[in-house]
Amino acid sequence: MLIRRKMLLVVGGIVVLAIAVWALTRPAKTRLVPSSAVPVRVMTVVEQDLPRYVTGIGSVLSLHSVVIRPQIDGILTRLLVKEGQLVKAGELLATLDDRSIRASLDQAKAQRGESQAQLQVALVNLKRYKLLSADDGVSRQTYDQQQALVNQLKAAVLGNQAAIDAAQVQLSYTQIHSPVTGRVGIRSVDEGNFLRMSDAQGLFSVTQIDPIAVEFSLPQQMLPTLQNLIAAQQSASVDAYMGADTDGPTANLLGEGHLSLIDNQISATTGTIRAKAEFTNAAQKLWPGQLVTVKIQTAIDKDALVVPPTIVQRGLDSHFVYRVNGDKVDIVPVQVSYQNSDVNVIRGVQVGDVLVSDGQSRLTAGARVNILKEAPQAVQAEPAS
Incomplete structure (x- = not known):
């Protein structure tokens, strides 16, 4: 009985071992996995x-900026404009003391009058001597001397007139007019100061704001493109922006202008070519010395x-x-x-x-x-x- 039980256990173990071996070594079933869409x-x-555009960094320049300086020495008597004021070309800005120059002008006019009176008398005598010399009433020498006197007095009148003109020019320098239309800068001299022509600082500056220019540099490879843009019948458009953003929602457009010129040489040290664009600036968003980003339309791909x-x-x-x-x-x-x-x-x-x-x-x-x-x-x- 015991032997039979042992045999059953051995046979059962062999069967379990055979099933395990078969389970481990049987070939796996192949499953088809459908490919998924991406x-x-x-x-x-x-x-x-x-x-097509090209961008670069530029600086704003005034087309015309003038430092107002005196052309004669004198006391500043009046300042007729304020700092930051817009002035027009020819507008009176300041005056200098003109009393000594007016006195010199009056003296020159008096000397001219004296010379003119003497010339008038000399011409009358010359006419008389001419008639007398025809009948040998006066010698030829006397007539020639009178002719020389007339010529001398004519030269004196011309000299007097030149002195008057010089005094009038000096007098005009006592009134300082604006040579350009622009904005007055910060004043460096007050009324009552004695001004000299040698003063380098000047009274103030007048800077043209509208129109205004932007100077910028581009790589030398852009030279043919710039030359074609300059030669085109229609000026190439140039936009000026504050900062580097020229397309995004934060882009700050300061002005729209056109390409006006390119420099006559390429910088050998940087390999760049300078160019300039001109802008209307009625809103005065562009200011001299300001750094801006310029964007130039170079072509259109149709x-x-x-x-x-x-x-x-x-x-x-x-x-x-x-x-x-x-x-x-x-x-x-x-x-x-x-x-x-x-x-x-x-x-x-x-x-x-x-x-x-x-x-x-x-x-x-x-x-x-x-x-x-x-x-x-x-x-x-x-x-x-």
Whole structure:
């Protein structure tokens, strides 16, 4: 009985061991897992005119800035303008003491009158001597001497007139007029001070504000482009911004102007070319000495196929995009003719093609895609910079 029980236990162990070995070594069943679609976002290619821009840092310059200085020595008697006042060209700004100059002018006029009276008498005598010399009433020598006296008195009258003109010029210097239309700067001299021509500081400055200019530098490679813009019939537009942002919602446009000139040489030390743009500045947002960012329109790409940079992928040898074809994607090689941080201009696709804009990392040729719920977006690219 005991032997039979032992045999049953041995047989049962062998059966359990055989089942375990079979379970571990049997071939696994192959399960077919359906491939899942890759979620992507897409954009539709559109055709649009794309302006190209170049940006640079510039400084605002007045087209005409004058330091007002005296042209004669004298006491400042009146200041007729205030600091910060807008003045017009020719407007009286200040006056100097003119009493000594007026006295010199009156003296010169008196001397001219005396010389004119003497000349009148000499001319009468010359006329008489001429008649007498015809009948030998006076000698030829006497007549020649009288002629010399007339010439001498004529020269004296001219000298007196020159002295009068010089005194009038000196008198005009006692009234200081504005040579330009602009804004008066901070005054450095008060009424009652004695002014000298040698004073370097001057009374104040008058600076033209409207119109105004911006001078900026660009890389020397831009020289042909700038030359074409200068030679064009229509002046190239130039915008001036506060700060580096020229496209975003925080962009602060200060003025719109046009390219006016480029410098006649390239800087050998920096490899840049200087240029200047002119702006109307009625609102006075541009101020002399201010640093601004200038944005120049250099060209317009007509009917360009514009896409955001995220759409274009870089392959081993070329660029490509994923184009949606039904519920799958195709790989389409493209050529990038222009690119910057905001847009790419490409060739190789057609208007209306739906391209993948997000989710490319999991895509391969022929992969199924699941376009996210929002409708395909049309490409709305920012202007090229």
